[in-house]
Amino acid sequence: MSVRTYSKRKDGGVKLSANFSVAEFACHDGSDSVLISVELVALLQKIRDHFGKPVTINSAYRTAAWNAKQGGAPKSQHLRGMAADITITGVSPLAVAQYAEFLQPKAGGIGVYQSFTHVDVRAVRTRWDSRSGTEKAVSGWPGYMEASELDKAVDKLVSAGVIDSPDRWKTGNWTDRAVELLIIKMAAKV
Missing domain, CATH: 3.30.1380.10 (Muramoyl-pentapeptide Carboxypeptidase; domain 2)
Structure with missing residues (x-):
């Protein structure tokens, strides 16, 4: 030290x-x-x-x-x-x-x-x-975890106004239709 x-x-x-x-x-x-x-x-x-x-x-x-x-x-x-x-x-x-x-x-x-x-x-x-x-x-203070790449990407899309349901997107369980709508929304922002 x-x-x-x-x-x-x-x-x-x-x-x-x-x-x-x-x-x-x-x-x-x-x-x-x-x-x-x-x-x-x-x-x-x-x-x-x-x-x-x-x-x-x-x-x-x-x-x-x-x-x-x-x-x-x-x-x-x-x-x-x-x-x-x-x-x-x-x-x-x-x-x-x-x-x-x-x-x-x-x-x-x-x-x-x-x-x-x-x-x-x-x-x-x-x-x-x-x-x-x-x-x-106490044994420690667990609970903090670094955000995953997916979480960071979703947060960025929320900030940009592309998506409005971050919890749904952070699960990674998406339907084909949800992905299609996301692509359409992203294209509208470009």
Whole structure:
């Protein structure tokens, strides 16, 4: 893991990726030093790109004093600059966790809370559910699957106004007449 140290005062505006800068990872206690994992930034950028919406970092790097004040785990990945608690407007914490699980199925930490998702890039795999207010270990957050080529094509045709029943077309079970009508509609758009 590659963790770099930045100064919030000097480097706060430095872009770490297309959508993230140093200041977003700073500890909320006002300290200047900011530890940031290169792998964490890459993970967050993939999540942002996937959902196509801004990722709000509620908490990333924490000093030991701030972590203790927040009730964080004594060996929290936040202390090492390798974790972030994030939210995405209009996306549930579970949906974020499911996509994070897809991205890192064999490593990293993923925790789901009532209003946010914890992601980290530790070497070992750990998962937990804290939505009830009590942390419980879970086996993982399955559920996300990449869209098939057919699903992507159908979505493109829906966007173009060629078809209006995407669920029917995504099954792949079409009658000859349905295919004929699709060809006619597509020809009308050309």
